[in-house]
Ligand SMILES: [Zn+2]
């Protein structure tokens with residue numbers, strides 16, 4: 001049990017003890033105090049609260065992420081992705097999206113761009129929250145800052161080759177395990193965009209892009225992928241209280257659009273520019289100016 005949950009339990013126990021005492025004092029009074037609710041868990045995928053007082057069949061499922069207390073709701077649990085093997089088809093789909101609709105990568109090696117093979121050869125590894133956080137600390141190179149809704153759920157690891165800063169190798173992409181498939185896929189699309197920027201000759205020389213520009217661009221790719229890169233999904237559910245896969249996907253897009261941090265701010269700039277100029281031209285503009293184009297109202 002994580003310290004946070006331990007605290008919740010202790011508090012609850014104290015409250016329960018207190019309530020029993022009160023009941024002793026007021027025999028016959030059986031009102032339930034609101035304070036006994038204690039801590040309510042939230043789904044790691046869709047952020048819904050666990051219906052604590054519903055039947056145990058509706059309780060959330062522990063994702064088995066040692067000590068972090070992460071759990072998912074039954075809707076997110078339907079498509080849970082827990083192993084790196086399960087992520088392979090999702091990564092394929094992301095690459096198809098980069099090659100097809102976005103037109104950003106080529107089937108064959110080229111010196112002027114990024115090939116499908118160079119992205120395909122990057123190991124995609126699903127890890128628990130602790131491993132992801134450890135790697136974050138080790139590789140904190142300014143990319144991936146905290147955001148209000150979008151906590152870090154993926155990481156693109158790279159290193160310079162040789163003694164120059166001109167050649168970069170992407171060594172791995174890490175993604176948080178125990179999330180629903182659509183969310184996992186959108187995280188992979190976001191990280192794939194980081195990898196693309198690191199490998200593309202127009203971007204890899206010199207220093208990083210400004211954080212808001214790079215994260216905004218990656219969030220735009222994740223959003224477009226949720227919109228157009230996945231198979232159409234189920235709109236039906238077994239009961240009214242459980243969202244359908246289509247509703248969940250809509251929520252994941254909503255989170256990207258409404259984030260109040262630097263990710264959301266970057267996304268909104270990127271989305272407006274994309275609507276005006278398309279992806280290729282937007283990337284070309286950013287390579288030259290290291291910023292989004294000014295917004296014309
Ligand atoms: Zn959920």
Ligand SMILES: [Zn+2]
Nearest residue numbers: 144194215218
């Ligand atoms: Zn990012």
